[in-house]
Amino acid sequence: MSTESDITPSAADRHHPLLKLALELGPLLIFFFANLRGQWLVETFPALSELGGPLFVATGLFMAATIISLIVSKIVLGHLPIMPFVSGIVVLIFGSLSIWLQNETFIKMKPTIVNALFGVALLGGLAFGRSLLGYVFNAAFQLDAEGWRKLTIRWGIFFLFLAVLNEVVWRNFSDGTWVAFKVWGTMPITIIFTLAQMPLVLKHSINPETDGEK
Structure with missing residues (x-):
């Protein structure tokens, strides 16, 4: 099993951008729907009652959807993207413990x-001179070294912010609020943050083909 390890985007990544988005968002949407309609799912598929309450049913389906997403990614894209792969492992471990x-x-x-x-x-990768963000966003754009360094710092801080924000929400609000925030709150915040980075991305973008001709 191999994970995405080359900063240069693969042909599959360039040809299936919407599929990559669907594979990442799909499990989250299933998690939200399953938690929202947990009682209906249990009544329709009684076997799901073995998992527990609505949140546990949603967790079980979330785990199944995550596995399917990773398998499809491996088959169609030819590799397992780093972020979904790591997140998937944590989902399976913590989801199993929860159930x-x-x-x-x-x-x-x-x-x-x-x-x-x-x-x-x-942030730790930067301490060793590695801008690891390039391995995550390789299919989206190409930046010079300074651009990757600055963008990596910003995303590192942003991820830590999301970690703290999740703690605040789940510890202080209801399960329904947390699930809704996980799907409909985190994503808009991430999109807004991503769009806010576009001036930096445009400033440091490079064209590998053009650079190779110089």
Whole structure:
């Protein structure tokens, strides 16, 4: 099993951008729907009652959707993107613990663990002279070294912010509010942050083909 390790985007990445987005968002949307319609799902598929309450049913389906997403990514794209791969592992570990112990805390802390892990990894990588963000956004754009360094710092801090924000929400609000925030709150915040980085991206963008001709 190999993960995406080349900063140069693969042909599959360039040809299937919408598929990559669907594979990343799909499991989250299933998680939201399953939590919202948990009772209906249990009545329709009684076997799901073995998992526990609505949040545990949603967690089980979230895990299944994550596995399917990773398999499709491996088959169609030819590799496992780093962020979904790492997030998927944490989902399976914490989701299993949540269902097994019937303790919602584990799955609620999953975003905290994942975001903190990414934030520390990105900022820590810079300490060793590696801008790891290039391995994540390789299919989106190409930047010079300074651009990747600045963007990595910003995303590292942003991931740590998301980790803290998740802790605040799940510890102070209802399960429904947390699930809604996880799907409909985190994504808009991330999109806004991403758009805010476009001036930096445009300033440091490079054209590999043009540079190779010089």
